Amino acid sequence: MNDYIQAFNNGLNYLPDNCDLTGLYCRLTKGITDDDFSRLSQDPTKRLAWVYDHETLRSLLGMSHLEMLIHSGHTIEWIRHQLEGNKKFKLIIFSVPSDEVKLATWDNLFEILSIGYPEIDSNTWYRYSNQLKQMTFKEIDPEGIIVRNYYLGPTSDGHMHTDRFLSLKEQPTLLQVRAFLHHQIGLNELYGGDGKTITHLGDVVDKEYITVNRPLNELKQCAILDLNPILP
Template identity: 95%
Template sequence: MMHSFPIPLLFFCLSTIIFQINSYPSTVNTNLDSLPPSQINRLCSYISSIETTKNQSPEKRFAVPFPDMHRFLSTSHRLHHHDGSIRGGSEIGTKKDFHAYLCSISKDSDEMSNFINIFIEEHGQQPAFDLFESCEQVVKRFVIRDKMNDYIQAFNNGLNYLPDNCDLTGLYCRLTKGITDDDFFRLSQDPTKRLTWVYDHETLRSLLGMSHLEMLIHSGHTIEWIRHQLEGNKKFKLIIFSVPSDEIKLATWDNLFEILSKAYPEIDSNIWYRYSSQLKEMTYKEIDPEGIILRNYYLGPTSDGHMHTNRFLSLKDQPTLLQVRAFLHHQIGLNELYGGDGKTITHLGDVVDKEYITVNRPLNELKQCAILDLNPILP
């Protein structure tokens, strides 16, 4: 079979796959959540240290193939495996086996030639490796998952605290509401809102010592508002999730102006900076002494004065300070309690936790996510 494959084409294929194996692509397209850390460690032990670039230190990596690779490696009758752990025509191959095999063939020219020949004959094209992902990144995901599981167990068991050595860093949370399951499809139930408010691991830890009603009050809601939501058949839930820290911003005025410029590119970013000093220095009541913004907020999006995105964009003249503040309240959620220093203020005037802002995204886009039911009992 080797002699039937043109030598120049074979050399080209070998060069291509070796280059791909030793390159470091920038995106991840795999799901390894079913592998426990012990299996990850065994998997990593198969891989020798390789140098990524001149500016990077060597690190252990494993190959992540495209979806059909497992089927090909476990069912091909003609493929000879280096360790015999995956037999042709059988379905006994494991993730550890084919990851190890794909990494090892880069060191054995005969094995690689055999692999390329068979793959091209069966698929009509060269094998494509999506990427390499460092073992350290995978282990980090499992650490986050274990933290989340510890918190969920404590929450469900009604515990008031977690041990000090249980570090929740890397986890964020959001208290949200809705009626149907579709309302909990994303971080914020309103799909027209591109940004949403969240808390960090410190707040997440502090919530354990509270009743579900206290959690909602702690996040800035009044008992009257909570009662109104429950009477409208609304349910409350706590979403716990993990995203890279650079995707979460402390909700200060300066960070907000930066995020708005990215989240709403169709709006001239100069508008935010034109009124930045007034927004920072004036109180909500000073900007809106007649309570127009708050009144239209409670009337909802159908109100003529509700400043949603389309209405804001349709303004014929440059928006006024009042209209900008209305947009920030109605569309972004900067209510009358927002102070601009990254801290939550309750209706009682208490300054409590740090508050953050991030992109409102579907929950299925989050690598790690859990939803916990809340059952606030009113007095």
Template identity: 25%
Template sequence: MSQQTPSCCCSVGTVIDSPQQFYHMIHHPEDIPDHFQVQNLIGRVCKGKRENAKAFLQLTDDPDDKTAFMFGEDGVERILHIAAKYKKMNQGCSHSDPNHTSNASNKNGNCQSHTNHHQDGTTEPHSENGITKNHHNNGSKMRACQDGKLAEEEALEILHLIGFEESYVKEKISQNVRFEMIIVQRDCFLKQTGALIERADWNGVYKIVKHLFPKAFPYFEKYFNELQSTSFDEIRKRADFDFAEVRQSGTSHPLYWSTEEKFLRHMEEKKRTKNEEPSLIDVRAFLYFACGIRDLFAGNGYTMTEKGEVALKEYLVENVKRELFEDCCVVLHLDI
């Protein structure tokens, strides 16, 4: 795990190192200082069907997932810069509705269920059909400004920063999927959950696989050097199946090795019927389906764009229930 470099507040300006600081500044971007540095905060955008509350109980919408990716401090920092930019664009607009309380807006800033609370004491869901609702014409819940700009644009820019293309987001919205962003204090996350968290480079993957997939680890270790030196494009060319097609088919496809058990059963069958050992392609497919290590994984600890550009610092973490770290995170609902 990478070590933080001590920084002097005098040289970097304000240090933002608590989820509550971040949450306040997102909702009050006028308080974002000109010079600041984010430390010890990481995040993740979670998604799931609106009608499926269980999709948001852990870091991923599939409780069987063993791992999840999280973006690093640089991502949190850039999200604040996006908020500051929209503040300047929307000068004179009301940034938030006084009748609206969101996750972590309680006095402790902790993760909670998300509803709109009215002055008469009634509550209702925060949104419907992907659009945040207005009440009694008291102003848009989406930061509508006189020039017509909405918070939707801000949310889309944040999602794009994390790696979600607008077309993908809108497709998911049409399927009744919603997005929310978790910002968590890394040290507290480690202390509260005991979960493994590593930089998303090949050394980090090595530690994660050894810890979470001990029975499959010997096969991974055998091909560890080749995995690092073989591009995914080359893997795809050499495979006798289509990764995207298998992924789209999901658990109905026999090659969708989403668990260690499925992978091992297939390897045993391969040995029995073909007298063949697991191949490099087999192991890379296991990482693809069971660990979420997809096409654009570069192995250098940073996310990569489709254009090959280095984007954000990235961590690979053990997928855990969110209730375990609710005391050290905040949640933002990205309603489009």
């Protein structure tokens, strides 16, 4: 980890091949206060966090800070919106046992959802597993309700956060399940279910993983590196 931090801080775009990063993971995150960077995901209501492995960590050295954020699936417009809201971006590097991090496929996701949200009947995910795997996001939500409510935020009547999902009086519909996965878990409209990140340009890039969101002081090794994306 120390070799990587030194290379990153010195603006190098490579590491020697014999520098082994196996066992290290990383997460690009945002926030305003120091407390926002005290856990893997700044939002304490998010019980799961999206991370990358050592291969992505190595490849990030060849990118500008803006390219790193775009590479992880963000648009320039979204990045600009965050910066205008005084958000800062950081790269968290950490180590954790490999069995605590799952490649973000549909099957692994259903498994970790049962761990992260034990109060939700696990049959909720498996009931719609075939539709979630086989249907496109647009087929599930042709009117764009999910994305619209995502941008309106948690105060929106249609934003499917955990409390609202648990308060549903009837069995959730496929649309409501997909909204929960988007709004609460972070499976946006680009998620393909094969464990690969898809950018808004349509590029399929690195493997993406999901793990339990936890305070950084619970991690065996951890470092936080500042990012300074320069917008065009």
